Amino acid sequence: xxxxxxxxxxxxxxxxxxxxxxxxxxxxxxxxxxxxxxxxxxxxxxxxxxxxxxxxxxxxxxxxxxxxxxxxxxxxxxxxxxxxxxxxxxxxxxxxxxxxxxxxxxxxxxxxxxxxxxxxxxxxxxxxxxxxxxxxxxxxxxxxxxxxxxxxxxxxxxxxxxxxxxxxxxxxxxxxxxxxxxxxxxxxxxxxxxxxxxxxxxxxxxxxxxxxxxxxxxxxxxxxxxxxxxxxxxxxxxxxxxx
Numbered sequence: 001x002x003x004x005x006x007x008x009x010x011x012x013x014x015x016x017x018x019x020x021x022x023x024x025x026x027x028x029x030x031x032x033x034x035x036x037x038x039x040x041x042x043x044x045x046x047x048x049x050x051x052x053x054x055x056x057x058x059x060x061x062x063x064x065x066x067x068x069x070x071x072x073x074x075x076x077x078x079x080x081x082x083x084x085x086x087x088x089x090x091x092x093x094x095x096x097x098x099x100x101x102x103x104x105x106x107x108x109x110x111x112x113x114x115x116x117x118x119x120x121x122x123x124x125x126x127x128x129x130x131x132x133x134x135x136x137x138x139x140x141x142x143x144x145x146x147x148x149x150x151x152x153x154x155x156x157x158x159x160x161x162x163x164x165x166x167x168x169x170x171x172x173x174x175x176x177x178x179x180x181x182x183x184x185x186x187x188x189x190x191x192x193x194x195x196x197x198x199x200x201x202x203x204x205x206x207x208x209x210x211x212x213x214x215x216x217x218x219x220x221x222x223x224x225x226x227x228x229x230x231x232x233x234x235x236x237x238x239x240x241x242x243x
Contacts, residue, residue, distance in 0.1 A: 022230055023147035029228030030140030030159045033098055036105075036221040037136050038166020039214065040129060043071045045171045046207075048185065049178045052198035053207040057116045064196060066118065073126035074133065081134020086142060088135070094143035095229050101135025102222030104128060106215050113211035125211075140225065146232040170214070177210045179203050 047067045054062040089097045108128020112121050144155040178199075185197035198204070 023232070025228040026143050026147050026230050027155065027158055029225040030144050031162045032221045033136055033140045033225035033229070034159050034162030035166040035169070036218045037133055038163035039170035039218065040071065040074050040133065041163070041167035042170035042174050045174045048197070049199060049204055049207050052204035054116070054118055055198065056201055056204050059116070059118050062118055063190060070122060070126045073122065074130040077127050077130025078133035078137065081131050082138055085135040086138040089139040089142040093231055094139040095226055097135050097139040098222065098225050098229060101132040101139065102219070102226070105132030105136065106219050106222070108132070110212060110215045113208045140229055143229045143231050174210060177213060178206045
């Protein structure tokens with residue numbers, strides 16, 4: 001009875017809720033994964049370049065309205081995959097789920113950079129990123145909560161802050177990579193009396209390479225996550241107290 005009570009008191013400090021190296025490393029890796037996920041919100045910076053590129057390669061019916069649909073598609077698809085990602089994180093472990101989600105996102109978005117079909121691009125980039133996000137969003141949170149079960153609010157705040165920071169960082173990275181000379185857009189008539197602003201051809205031509213470069217950056221962040229994220233497990237000594 002005394003041992004059981006002692007274990008109950010220690011459980012809140014000896015493993016869960018204690019700032020161990022493993023717990024801190026887990027938070028760092030989880031933050032990196034959400035930093036990558038936050039890059040989805042950089043899509044607003046990419047849209048003008050994406051539309052200009054696809055019009056340039058022959059898709060003259062491409063317009064801003066079409067490409068602004070990509071972000072909602074990512075959100076809807078990821079919402080459908082969230083329960084699956086959370087369930088698998090509990091059975092397979094967060095690290096493996098992050099690896100699966102990272103592979104899905106990297107592969108589909110990298111392939112999307114080579115297609116000149118808008119329909120195929122939407123399928124690969126929007127649906128692929130969304131499916132990957134369904135694994136990448138919940139798994140790091142599940143791992144962080146396992147190390148700090150009494151501080152779930154703090155842990156969630158630290159990890160999820162990566163979304164906003166990632167949006168800011170990648171939004172600027174996209175602009176610097178696609179349009180390093182900060183060239184202004186050109187007014188273009190897309191229909192009688194209807195005008196939109198698109199960037200010069202040499203700027204739009206950098207779009208595929210930019211997407212591939214983003215994939216490499218995402219891969220590096222996922223690698224950091226896979227190497228550092230872990231689910232807390234009772235040590236043999238603590239398990240003896242339970243017995």
